[in-house]
Amino acid sequence: MASCATLKSIVDTAHRLEVDLLLIAGDLFDHSRLDVGVIQGALAELKRLHIPQVLIPGNHDQLDQGSLYHRVDMKSLFPSLRFISSHEGETLTFDELDLKVWGRAMDDHNENFRPLAGITPRDNGMWHLAVAHGFFLPSRPIYVPSSPIMAEEIEATGYDYVALGHAHAFRDVSQNGVKAYYSGAPHLGVTDDEQGHAALVRLHPSRGVSVEQVPLD
Numbered sequence: 284m285a286s287c288a289t290l291k292s293i294v295d296t297a298h299r300l301e302v303d304l305l306l307i308a309g310d311l312f313d314h315s316r317l318d319v320g321v322i323q324g325a326l327a328e329l330k331r332l333h334i335p336q337v338l339i340p341g342n343h344d345q346l347d348q349g350s351l352y353h354r355v356d357m358k359s360l361f362p363s364l365r366f367i368s369s370h371e372g373e374t375l376t377f378d379e380l381d382l383k384v385w386g387r388a389m390d391d392h393n394e395n396f397r398p399l400a401g402i403t404p405r406d407n408g409m410w411h412l413a414v415a416h417g418f419f420l421p422s423r424p425i426y427v428p429s430s431p432i433m434a435e436e437i438e439a440t441g442y443d444y445v446a447l448g449h450a451h452a453f454r455d456v457s458q459n460g461v462k463a464y465y466s467g468a469p470h471l472g473v474t475d476d477e478q479g480h481a482a483l484v485r486l487h488p489s490r491g492v493s494v495e496q497v498p499l500d
Contacts, residue, residue, distance in 0.1 A: 287321075289469055289479060290328040292499035297332055299500060300483060303380055305332060308448025308466065309341020309389065309416030315351040322355055330361045335377055337384050339367045341416040341448055342392035342430065346370070367414075372401045382410035382486070385442075389416055394427045399436045399445075410486050413440055416448040419456045419465070437463045444484055444492050453480060453496045462492045469499060 297305055311325065329336060338357075340346040346368060357366040365375050365384075372387035385403050389396055398415035405411050417430030430449065437445055438458035445463035447456065453467035466482035479499040486492055 287324050287328055289499075290325055292479060293469055293481060294328055294331050295500040296481060296497065297334070300497070302483070303334055304377070304382075304384075305329075305334065305336040306384070306412070306414050306446045307336065307338045308414045308446050309339050310343040310448060311338060311341075312344040312351060314343055315345075315349055317351055319354055322351060326355070326360055326364070329364060332363065334363060335380070336364045337367065337375060337386065337414060338364065339386045339414050339416060339448075340388050342389060345390060345392060346388040347390050372403070374403045376409075380410075382412060384412045384414060386414040389430065392429045394429055394431065396430050397436075398430055398432050399440065402440055402442075405441050410444075411440075411442040412444045412446065413442050414446045414448075418449055419447065419454075421456075434458050437461050443486065444494075446482070446484075453482065455494070462494060464494050467496070
């Protein structure tokens, strides 16, 4: 993510749209060599949002031995931020929103890391969301890139929505009833006339899931 200015725009937009949950599908930070003050400044922006937030590490800020996330206590920053740190994957339950979120922390960006591997099956009538960081593949290729996410893996989740990070463009990769989107990089444009964007996801009990690309404030 580009800067605290971009984060401010995301938070301001979330306030304006009155969203109930923020999903960050990896790469909140560009690399692990950032000064602690920069990390704290970014997290201070997120703290302005008094709603649940889910964050997973991506390939730029992966959770390895040298990770920047070891330099801050992610578990005790503020109650609304839920940091997924399990390399095997974990499920977070939000009873107040009637939903569950599954995610997996990336420890190494290579072809052996499968972002959706080990995902928990649906177990009740709650909304089921997943958040993953990797490279989408529409079919099994001869060459497998780092952190591959296969089309059949998305379909097999049976989830209501899969939030994806890694690709910088907004993209629909839904599979047979399972909505899945890359929100794209939210960086503000290089000129004053350009805006960054985010994905706005609506969950409706009768109309199902809808996804819209929205400009940032």
